[in-house]
Amino acid sequence: MQVTTTVNGAQRSDEVEDRLLLVHYLREVCDLRATNVGCDTTSCGACTVLLDGESVKSCTVLAVQADGREVSTVEGLAGADGTMHPVQAAFRQEHGLQCGFCTPGMVMASVSLLKDNPSPTEQQVREGLEGNFCRCTGYHNIVKAVLAAAGSGAKA
Amino acid sequence: MIPAPFSYVRATSADHALQLLASSGDDAKLLAGGQSLLPILKLRLARPEVLIDISRLTELSYIRVEGDEVAIGAATRHCDLVDSAELQRDVPLLPHVAALVGDRQIRHRGTFGGSLVHGDPAADLPAAVQALGATLVVQGPGGERRIQANEFFQSYFQTAVGEDELLTEIRVPRLPDAGWAYEKFTRRANDWAIVGVAAVDGRVALVNMGETPLRATATEQALAGGASPAEAARSAADGTAPVEDMHADQDFRRHLAQVLTERALTTVAAGRR
Numbered sequence: 001m002q003v004t005t006t007v008n009g010a011q012r013s014d015e016v017e018d019r020l021l022l023v024h025y026l027r028e029v030c031d032l033r034a035t036n037v038g039c040d041t042t043s044c045g046a047c048t049v050l051l052d053g054e055s056v057k058s059c060t061v062l063a064v065q066a067d068g069r070e071v072s073t074v075e076g077l078a079g080a081d082g083t084m085h086p087v088q089a090a091f092r093q094e095h096g097l098q099c100g101f102c103t104p105g106m107v108m109a110s111v112s113l114l115k116d117n118p119s120p121t122e123q124q125v126r127e128g129l130e131g132n133f134c135r136c137t138g139y140h141n142i143v144k145a146v147l148a149a150a151g152s153g154a155k156a
Numbered sequence: 157m158i159p160a161p162f163s164y165v166r167a168t169s170a171d172h173a174l175q176l177l178a179s180s181g182d183d184a185k186l187l188a189g190g191q192s193l194l195p196i197l198k199l200r201l202a203r204p205e206v207l208i209d210i211s212r213l214t215e216l217s218y219i220r221v222e223g224d225e226v227a228i229g230a231a232t233r234h235c236d237l238v239d240s241a242e243l244q245r246d247v248p249l250l251p252h253v254a255a256l257v258g259d260r261q262i263r264h265r266g267t268f269g270g271s272l273v274h275g276d277p278a279a280d281l282p283a284a285v286q287a288l289g290a291t292l293v294v295q296g297p298g299g300e301r302r303i304q305a306n307e308f309f310q311s312y313f314q315t316a317v318g319e320d321e322l323l324t325e326i327r328v329p330r331l332p333d334a335g336w337a338y339e340k341f342t343r344r345a346n347d348w349a350i351v352g353v354a355a356v357d358g359r360v361a362l363v364n365m366g367e368t369p370l371r372a373t374a375t376e377q378a379l380a381g382g383a384s385p386a387e388a389a390r391s392a393a394d395g396t397a398p399v400e401d402m403h404a405d406q407d408f409r410r411h412l413a414q415v416l417t418e419r420a421l422t423t424v425a426a427g428r429r
Contacts, residue, residue, distance in 0.1 A: 001164060018164035018207075019197075040157050042195055043346065045261065054235075054264040060194045061265065064164050065209065113260065130345040131259025 003067040008076025023047045025063035034074045034104045045132030048105035055112035074104040087149045096145030098136035110146045159197035166209045180206040188270035230269025230323045246330040253284040269323045275315045278348040283369040286361035287354035290328045296321035309368035337423035339416040351412040355420040365396045385421035392417035
């Protein structure tokens with residue numbers, strides 16, 4: 001089926017197999033490889049991207065379901081001049097990662113969370129990121145980073 | 157993991173979805189949010205030849221107060237249940253339970269009707285509609301059928317919806333003044349309930365205590381007879397045959413059903429609103 005999407009602000013049209021998953025469309029058709037396939041079973045959140053501004057697990061969405069919609073990946077967050085998005089800057093500042101595998105999904109889930117709740121409590125951050133697993137950090141610095149990005153770092 | 161090949165068709169209306177179901181034979185599946193169906197396809201536990209996408213049918217996505225009931229379109233997403241001011245006011249159990257389904261990403265895609273038709277006895281919303289005494293509206297070639305929540309769930313992943321039918325609406329009674337509670341016992345964030353209990357308006361429904369969500373009828377009768385939460389909860393697991401798995405054997409599940417029912421009924425008795 002022919003799908004037309006807007007990926008990180010740029011419209012494109014591709015002929016894809018009906019069964020193609022959104023994450024494979026992004027990685028293999030769009031050549032955007034930051035979004036990782038982790039568990040491949042809707043658990044870990046490594047493949048989180050935004051679909052029309054809302055976080056989704058792209059291993060559990062078909063590319064054809066993104067037809068006519070906007071998709072945002074972590075590659076699209078930084079400004080044209082390379083200025084990092086506040087959430088990216090906060091993850092760097094607070095060292096909200098170790099191996100980095102969960103980070104693209106974690107950052108996108110955090111962007112979605114802060115869009116819905118710009119001033120979350122620590123508990124709300126922890127619950128809001130329950131769909132994203134990190135096996136390195138113990139989450140401590142990730143939570144600090146999200147609170148810092150929200151401008152509420154003092155609560156961490 | 158990649159699903160076996162299928163043809164994808166997008167329904168343009170509920171009637172169109174029914175026509176597509178009728179013309180696609182036995183090997184068609186309806187695709188709503190896909191948060192249960194796509195993992196099943198990826199694991200190749202199912203290999204439908206046709207997927208009929210109903211997720212864009214705005215005519216099936218609504219929350220409307222109608223008299224003594226709230227009518228909810230079957231394609232309404234979990235996140236829309238969570239955010240609904242009407243439901244928070246009139247049926248607060250439902251947005252509370254919806255907020256415990258999966259995680260934010262899953263709630264952005266998954267639909268109320270999809271969860272019910274999937275018929276997983278470990279899922280949260282099927283027990284919630286039982287506790288609420290909801291009515292499920294199904295459309296098919298023969299017109300409309302209305303099914304009580306009690307009669308909707310038939311076995312593991314089996315519901316009363318026929319292969320040529322479509323769940324279109326869930327009607328829940330408005331209960332703005334009723335105490336309510338939902339107790340969900342999990343080991344980890346994001347898991348299915350090992351056991352769960354929904355209680356509202358004298359009804360008690362159990363998650364993962366059998367091949368369907370179940371009403372705890374002995375507990376309900378005890379409550380109606382004036383029993384205390386602790387007394388009524390003692391019979392919560394009567395007649396159940398819950399699954400045994402790596403999380404819990406039958407005895408532990410029965411124990412959990414009693415403990416969680418007592419907690420839920422204590423909350424209800426305290427008049428949580």
